Every structure is written in C-alpha cells, then in structure tokens.
Amino acid sequence: MWLLKKSVYKVFCGGETEDELLATMQKLQSRGVKIVLDYAVEASPDDVTSLNANVFDNNACSIWNAVVTAAAGYDALVALKVSALGPVSTIERAGEVIAAVERLFAELCGMPAFRSHERILPDLLMRKELTKAAFVSSIQKLIAEANLPQASEEDINLAFHALLAQPGGGEDKSKVSYFQWTHLLQPHKVGRGNLSVFKQLIPPLSDADAKEVAAAEGRLSKLCEMTANLGTKAGLLVDAEHSRLQGFIRNLTCNVQKRFNKDGKFLIYNTYQAYLKETKSQLRSDLEMARRFGFRIAVKLVRGAYLSFERKSAKEHGYPCPVLDSLEDTHESFDSSVHHLLDHIDRVAVFIGTHNAESVRKATALLSEFCQRSNDVARSEEASGCLSVTASFPAANKRQLLTPASLPVSFGQLLGLSDDLTFMLSSSGFKVYKYVPYGPVNVTIPYLLRRVQENSGIMGRAGAELVMLFQEIKHRLRSLIRAKK
Template structure:
C-alpha cells in the first residue's frame, strides 16, 4: 500500500475537539480535577513527601493513586494492562513507546540478566501490537552504576574520538572488570538483536553526566552494528546540557563516516537539579545550560540540524514545547519534506500535551505517547516527578487546565 505524501501542512495546537476526542466526558472531568489539584504547590509537596512513606507502612492508598495520577500518566501495572490504552490511542493514529522502569541493581548479575530479559519481553510484546514502534531501555537497568562511572571517568582522561577513548579505557580495566563489562555488552547485544529481528526501535535513555559517556559509547557501537539500513537503536540527546549540540554533530560525523543511520531522540532533559548540586558539591563547572532560553536555543538548533540531515538521521522530536513542534513542521514545509517522512516522528508523555499529540496525528504525522508501565510501587517516583513538574500554574498545569476547560465548555458538560 502506497503512503500518502503529506507536505505543506499547517497544524493548530488549539483544537481541543481533536485533542480530547479520545476521552469520555467523565474522563475529561477527572483530568480537570487532577490538574486543578496539581495547581496547588503545597498539596503536591505534601503528597510527594507522604505518598512513598504511606505505601511503605502499608496505608490503604493504592486504590486512590490508581484512580488518579496512575490512571492519568501510566499505562498499567503489566504489559497486558497496557493493551486497552494502546488500542485506544491507535484508534486516533497515535502509537506508543513502551517503558518499563525495571531495576536490576538489587540482585547483582542475576538482576541485570533478569532486566535484560524483561526488556526483551517488552520488545516481543511490542511486536505483537501494530501501534508500538518503539520501547525504551536504561543501561543502568542491566549494568552496575559504579562500573559505568569508572569507565566514564577514565574516558574523560583520554583523548580522541568517543570510541577511541572507550577502547583505550577498556584496556585499563582489571581483568574482572573487563569480564563484567563484556556481560553488559552481551546484554545490550541481545536486546538489540531481538529488536532488530522484530523491527522495534530501542530508545536508550539518557543518564547522569558522570556515566553518560560510557552509555553513549555503548549506544554508538550498537547503532554502528544495527542501523545500517533502518534505524533500530536511538540515543537520547539532552539539550539542557551545553555540550550536547556539539555531541550530536560529532555523532553525525561518525554516522556519515561509518555509513549508519544516526538515531536521535532529542529532549530538553531530566536531571537538572541533581546535576547542578553535584557540580557545586564537587567544585566543577555545571554541565547544565545557564538559562532556560539557552536550552531552547540549542534544542531548536538540534532539531534544525536533524531535519537538514534527515537522509541519515532518524529523529524523534520528544517535546511538550509548542514552538519546537511548530518549528519542525515549518522546517519540513520549507524543505518540501513530507510530514510523514520515515525519518521523523514526534512524541509526548502519556497524560500530557494531548493538544500537540492528537493534532499532529490528525494531520498525518507519526506521533507516539511515551507510555510507562509497571507495579505501582515502582512507578511512584515517576508519578511524583509528573506531579511536581505540573504544579506551577504558570507552567504546564496552566496550559493543560486551560485546554481541558475549553473542551469542557465546548462540550457543554
């Protein structure tokens, strides 16, 4: 079946009928109540502190959590529980990125092997559903943090390209550490082989700066192996770091030289406070951009670079920023690149920015929701982050509430 070419497309993110068509009146009212509640900073602060404690001591609050923030932001506790959400999104042309926050660190090597197996289970499940093109992994799920940190620190002292520094660093590890790292490489290869066989994209999450170089090297080597014809492996580029735009360009040079497709999921970032605190405590320059505006400038520059080199960069525009999404559409139009070009897709978190997601989907773009799933206790940290980032009335909550209320008024409910 031929693919319709979609060019010179204009998309409005103000159309609430398209944005919330997938929600019933009752679900829309529930979302309105939840986002209104998250507008109270004091309430979110208290909830963020008390919820983990209440769960730990066994207070009966799981039912309340599952009916509110869990329902809004998480697909379910198991893969099977995500199916209704996946199918509902698919009805409106929206795919999913499955994310299981599996942690293998508590049980050592056995736990790491289990984590890799769990990621492969997610890949197999994704392949059984027609609207799940991607899944995400965290290298810290199947590799010891301390080893990643040692490799990263040693790489920082080396000169040359990322891979040259990586190879030189491995020579300086102890025999035991090299054996341990070989098991990490084997787990990564098993995951990517399964994904390639099933044609499911693997999005490698970004990590803290003090282990990111080791993650980047592992991911770059996987891209070199698996991205020769189609893009299977994607690295996550956090543009709130002031060095990532330059890094993206270096990776593109490597991809061009080595003849592989660069997979790039571009995001603004997720570890800002932790990064700044550590830099201050250890007295080294902060890796974080000096201002929000600087982050925006680099994000949009990265987006522009990816579209300019769309022939051998497969980019996922992972953003809740309306301007950046509109810029992507504008650039595609200017360069006469179809909106549904196979090397560009868009993504937002499940439960947020539906006005962007569903209006893009209605225009024919390839768009996904990042859909976390897992046992309630395991996803609490994720839920607390969503509540915290939505607690500023001048920020996300204000925008979400405005759109929800607009749709409630339009429906007359």
C-alpha cells in the first residue's frame, strides 16, 4: 500500500488528507494552474443499492468541506455528482417523467407522436407555443382517447393559467411556451396540486420518489446558497453521468442556475457530453432558456464518459444508442459546440474539458481571434467616443485590452494526464484547471479505473495502456486487503 501511494497514487491523486491535498493545490497554483477538487466517490451506473438520507446528507457535507478548502485562498471549483445527493433509481424515474412532460408538450403542439424511449430534440420544441383553446381541446381529446375519467374544464383552465404565469414566455403573453411548460412541470410536482390534471396523461412519481427528488434539490440548493454566501471565487461543477440519469441532472442543475447564476456570476456549471446525439440541440435550447430567464449559463463541455455503458444499455433495453456513431462525429460535435458557445461568450461561461491537442489548438485560436477583433473595435470606438460592447468584460476599458484570461473561458485536464497541454495553456495566458481526485487509496484507485475505462476510447492507445495499468493496480490492491483480513 505504501509503494502504491508513493507511485501511481501520487501521480494521479491529490492526497488522502487535507494537508496532502493543500500541498498539491499549492504546487499547481505556483505554475498558474487552478484546481477542480473531485472527491473520489460516486454511484456506479449499475448500482441499485438503496441508500438512506443520512448517506446523501453526509455526501453533501463532504462536498461542502471541499468548497471550504477551495475557498481558502484558491480560485477553485468543486466537482460533484447528483447521484451522490439522491438515489440512482429515483433519479432515473424522475428523468422518465421529464421526458414524458416534453413528449406531451410536443403532442399538444401537433408534432408527431414519439415512442416512450425517444427524446425530442429540444431545439425543435423551444419555438413552439400553446394557445388556451388548443391546450383545453387537446387535453380533453387525449384523455378521451385513453378512455380515462375526463378532467373538468375548470381544472384544465386552472392548469393553463398556472403555466401562463411562469417566467420564460415569448412575445405573445396569451400563449404558453416550452420553457414555461418545463419550468412548472417539475417531476415531483406533476400530478399534484393544481397540476393534478396531468396525472391522467403523465404517470406521476410515487410519494416516496417525489420526496427524494425534493430532498436532492434541497441539498444542491443549500450547497449553492452556502457557496454564494462565502463571497469567494469558489464554484460548483456538476459532472455528467450516464444518459438515463442525465435528464434529471440537467433539469436540477438548470433550476439552481436560474437562481444563482445571476448578476454576472457563474456559481454552478452543468456538464454537456459532445458524444450524445442531442447535445448540440440541448445547448441551443439552454442558451435560449438562459436568455429568457435572465441568468448566465455555465457550461462544462467534454467529449463523453460512459461510452461502453451507453452502448450496452441501449442494446439490452432495445432503444437506439444515444451516442454518435463515430469518434469523428464526436470530434466534430465537440469542436462545433465550442465554436457556438464562444459566439455567445457575452452571456456564457465555458469550461473546455479535453486532452485533445487539436481541440485545444482550435479553441485557443478562436479565443485569440475574438480578443483581437474586440480590441480592434474597442480602439476604433474609443477614438470616435463610442462605448464598446466589450465593456461588459472586466478588461475591456480604456487602460487594459481584452485577453483570453479576462474572459469566462477555461480549460481542464485530469491530474497526471496531458501535463504538456496544461502547462502550455498556463504559460500562454489561458485559464486552465487540473481535475484533482482525492480520498483514500482503496476508494480512489477503483474510481480512477472507471474514469480511464470510460475515456479509453477517446484517449486511444494511451487510454488502453492506462486501463491495463489501473486494472493491475486494482487487482493488487484487492489482494492486499484480503491478506490483511
């Protein structure tokens, strides 16, 4: 165990104790590299173990402790997984309700019916709107076609006016938008209260699941609130998980972004996986949602993590694989998404998580070009006495030119991997982070094995070699534990 800790663990992990972790953070900071703290505990995609509220509360406390560490003189982020804050089974069922909510909106808008496992691309829905007449008649028709007890017109009207009262509407205030619809029809509220009319058309969560959903949202909201109250640059970064959980994770994270990513602050990031077929559509929709709700969207973009699991799950459950067909398609999705986000950099924060040198080259070139164009415009407008639009950025004033470091754009790599990229970015004036896993050796090594396994397809030969290395380490670690017993 001692040899393991002094070799592989030391390369890829930040430490077991707070002192060891702080030493790692200080070492990276001395080279201009920021830190993402990543406590190496998560629920496996296949884990159906029933965990109680105490476990999730303790996980929230661990995340908070990491935030406090990050805030102690460091410009750091703290990674978290929503599966650490609530039961995986409940998260999955809540995601199914969210998908059903989207399908019902599409059907009410006259779009073709979708099968239960299919996700409607959100950018196809974001311009759709419902009139009161269409809403009432369509709800009544669907209930009748299903041979279900008919809801009263009064209840249907009450539901429509509740939707109409939500933020996120379009120019026509008499119509319900997609964003108003999804904002109100939260998974734990569907079929309850003034939304009981939807119980006929969307199978609601059980009372137990609804309670778990509310508790998970409460834990994340509390973490955001306490982090905001610190008044430092510490922030939260919600990691992506496999696609069966991602619907609820995205919904929950967007809910807290609406509350806390205000007044120019980017407190909490959501992760988007470029290898998913829906990602570019989701980004377009979420950018429009952020515009309508008046918050700043913070995006961590990665290629994707759960490739083998996604393919296996799709095959076993008989639905189309949600992942793009080829690695080339994933590269294109990633690079074009970066380009799209940088085109909206006045209202977006972007964390570009990649070990791909070509993607880094393209992104840094785009950033440099943006700064050059903005500075040219600023000089021209200053000379003519006009105020430049780039004045919304801290560095864009008469005394200081815009630089990549002054923009809300950063890069990230895993500790121990792609150090050449990390330090090149730092020395070239770009903001860059290292993902720093930490925790007990017997927990962290299996965690790292999962990370490398998930990314081995993207990382090529180096990834395959790391998988073999960590598999052997895991085997020897288990042998040591058995020997001690």
